[in-house]
Amino acid sequence: MNNQRRNQLRDxxxxxxxxxARLDxxxxxxxxxxxxxxxxxxxxxxxxxxxxxxDTIETIRDQVLEAADGIDEIFD
Incomplete structure (x- = not known):
């Protein structure tokens, strides 16, 4: 992955x-x-x-965090 796409993912x-944080x-x-x-x-x-x-807000909030954490797996 090139630096531009890596930076986009970090953003x-x-x-x-x-x-x-807003959902929380x-x-x-x-x-x-x-x-x-x-x-x-x-x-x-x-x-x-x-x-x-x-309950729905909680579910969405947790899914958003999972998505953010999933990006970490790309960089590991």
Whole structure:
């Protein structure tokens, strides 16, 4: 791999890590909001939708980190 493509991959990796950090903050905020919601609302359809959104954010966040880490394997 030439240096130009290697540098592009490093840039992409950094962008992925930045996206991961943003998703992590969003996840924490959404989880805190859900945790501060009364149980009666947590058990409602709206609460279930909120929990599903939190779970999806967590999954995406983890996949982004896996992608960033996967780029490391190219350089090993």
């Amino acid at each position: 992409i990796q950094q962008e992925l890590r930045d996206i991961y 903050v969003l996840y924490d905020e959404e989880q805190a909001a859900y945790d501060n919601t009364p149980e009666s609302l947590q058990d409602s359809e709206q609460g279930e939708q909120a929990q599903n959104a939190i």
